Amino acid sequence: MADRVTIVGAGLAGCEAAHRLARAGVQVDLIDMKPGRRSPAHRLPGPAELVCSNSLRSDNPGNAIGLLHEELRRLGSVVLAAADATRVPAGDALAVDRERFSDEVAGRLAALPGIHRVEAEIEALPPGPGLAVVATGPLTADALAAELLGFAGARLHFYDAIAPIVAGDSIDPAVAYARSRYGKGSGDDYLNLPLDEPQYQAFVAALVAAEKVVPHAFEDERFFEGCLPIEVMAARGPEVLAHGPMKPVGLEHPVTGARPHAVVQLRREDLAGTAWNLVGFQTRLTWPEQRRVFRQFLPGLARAEFVRLGQVHRNTFVEAPRVLSADLSLRAQPHLFLAGQLTGVEGYVESAACGHLAARAVLDRLAGREFRPPPPATALGALHRHLTGAARAPGAEYQPSNVVFALFPPLPARVRGGKEARRQAQVERARRELPPWLD
Numbered sequence: 559m560a561d562r563v564t565i566v567g568a569g570l571a572g573c574e575a576a577h578r579l580a581r582a583g584v585q586v587d588l589i590d591m592k593p594g595r596r597s598p599a600h601r602l603p604g605p606a607e608l609v610c611s612n613s614l615r616s617d618n619p620g621n622a623i624g625l626l627h628e629e630l631r632r633l634g635s636v637v638l639a640a641a642d643a644t645r646v647p648a649g650d651a652l653a654v655d656r657e658r659f660s661d662e663v664a665g666r667l668a669a670l671p672g673i674h675r676v677e678a679e680i681e682a683l684p685p686g687p688g689l690a691v692v693a694t695g696p697l698t699a700d701a702l703a704a705e706l707l708g709f710a711g712a713r714l715h716f717y718d719a720i721a722p723i724v725a726g727d728s729i730d731p732a733v734a735y736a737r738s739r740y741g742k743g744s745g746d747d748y749l750n751l752p753l754d755e756p757q758y759q760a761f762v763a764a765l766v767a768a769e770k771v772v773p774h775a776f777e778d779e780r781f782f783e784g785c786l787p788i789e790v791m792a793a794r795g796p797e798v799l800a801h802g803p804m805k806p807v808g809l810e811h812p813v814t815g816a817r818p819h820a821v822v823q824l825r826r827e828d829l830a831g832t833a834w835n836l837v838g839f840q841t842r843l844t845w846p847e848q849r850r851v852f853r854q855f856l857p858g859l860a861r862a863e864f865v866r867l868g869q870v871h872r873n874t875f876v877e878a879p880r881v882l883s884a885d886l887s888l889r890a891q892p893h894l895f896l897a898g899q900l901t902g903v904e905g906y907v908e909s910a911a912c913g914h915l916a917a918r919a920v921l922d923r924l925a926g927r928e929f930r931p932p933p934p935a936t937a938l939g940a941l942h943r944h945l946t947g948a949a950r951a952p953g954a955e956y957q958p959s960n961v962v963f964a965l966f967p968p969l970p971a972r973v974r975g976g977k978e979a980r981r982q983a984q985v986e987r988a989r990r991e992l993p994p995w996l997d
């Protein structure tokens with residue numbers, strides 16, 4: 559009889575794990591509370607929903623995230639295959655039409671025998687002895703989050719934020735100009751709203767003064783440094799935004815050649831350009847304040863219609879190095895594997911990669927083999943080093959992390975030629991180390 563595994567959560571990690579297991583002939587019960595019940599950030603009825611940005615970030619293998627894309631493609635990842643099939647132009651970023659992406663993942667899962675989709679909210683951890691993968695994400699529903707909090711040392715953090723989206727036909731075409739940074743991509747992948755210095759300063763002052771959503775007393779208001787709300791950045795210094803998400807470098811006006819003091823970049827949400835994401839504008843301003851400040855202080859958005867407004871959310875994750883074994887199973891309940899953002903990886907692609915690793919660990923367990931972790935110098939291995947604590951500085955607190963070169967082991971010898979040459983050497987080392995593990 560074929561092995562049977564339960565997966566709770568049909569997000570990026572759960573779908574990737576289900577796909578890998580089903581390809582190996584395992585029967586999978588893939589359980590999700592959607593569409594009947596949705597977290598505050600989930601809107602689509604289908605699986606593998608991208609809740610905020612529609613970008614899977616840089617596709618350039620010279621970056622750690624681009625290298626992770628490359629490795630996942632080699633592993634036959636369903637998330638990468640669906641992203642490639644539903645890609646929208648975004649310079650060297652891999653951005654997708656999020657509805658088509660979700661449909662594409664659903665279609666690819668349905669095409670495999672052995673995946674049974676079940677709609678249910680799971681309130682308690684599956685008891686065993688059957689193996690289960692829990693991949694319920696940063697917004698794990700309350701009852702299950704409480705159980706994880708109690709027994710697996712999960713933390714509830716309140717620091718992830720979502721950026722607003724505006725309707726394309728409500729952006730003033732006399733103000734916005736099409737251009738990707740440094741002219742990458744097809745030229746019209748992004749729209750840009752230029753601000754001169756007085757406009758920028760007025761916007762920063764309005765952001766700092768605007769009303770924000772106040773966290774509940776039990777919520778620990780710490781933010782992920784890679785996803786800071788704009789008003790938090792604005793409060794750190796008057797020019798912080800102009801050197802961050804509003805950086806004008808490489809975005810000179812295509813007609814005048816002038817470089818504005820600051821720029822709001824808008825990334826296409828769909829091929830037709832009906833909706834545009836304010837890049838890096840995640841915020842916890844109250845909704846009326848978002849409408850007021852963005853319409854009043856951002857040129858080109860005076861009549862903006864918001865398809866979605868920014869929000870903040872808790873992020874639930876366990877202290878993986880303490881509560882998980884190297885194969886991502888819970889030390890206290892080894893029949894349960896965790897995957898995705900719940901483990902403390904950060905990001906869509908990292909979550910999918912973690913789902914893939916958990917599925918491989920399940921396959922090893924089913925076959926009675928010892929889990930073979932990915933080679934440490936690969937992008938997958940770097941993520942695994944993060945999860946086991948191997949990449950952490952002694953005494954440092956465990957915090958969620960994207961895949962970054964800092965998680966890779968140091969190069970054995972000094973590489974001359976600066977940062978670029980070191981990166982290239984790291985990429986080449988990863989490309990050498992991956993194939994034997996795949997076999």
Ligand SMILES: Cc1cc2nc3c(=O)[nH]c(=O)nc-3n(C[C@H](O)[C@H](O)[C@H](O)COP(=O)(O)OP(=O)(O)OC[C@H]3O[C@@H](n4cnc5c(N)ncnc54)[C@H](O)[C@@H]3O)c2cc1C
Binds near residue numbers: 613873
């Ligand atoms: C507000 C917010 C914004 C984010 N923005 C970005 C971004 O722009 N870019 C980026 O790379 N990453 C972003 N992330 C981080 C993260 O990469 C994503 O949340 C990613 O979707 C995590 O993948 P996952 O598979 O772990 O969880 P998810 O994709 O969230 O999937 C979890 C699934 O589990 C289901 N579920 C939850 N609880 C239960 C239950 N008890 N029973 C049954 N089903 C349940 C949910 O319905 C969901 O479908 C953001 C996170 C948050 C919270």
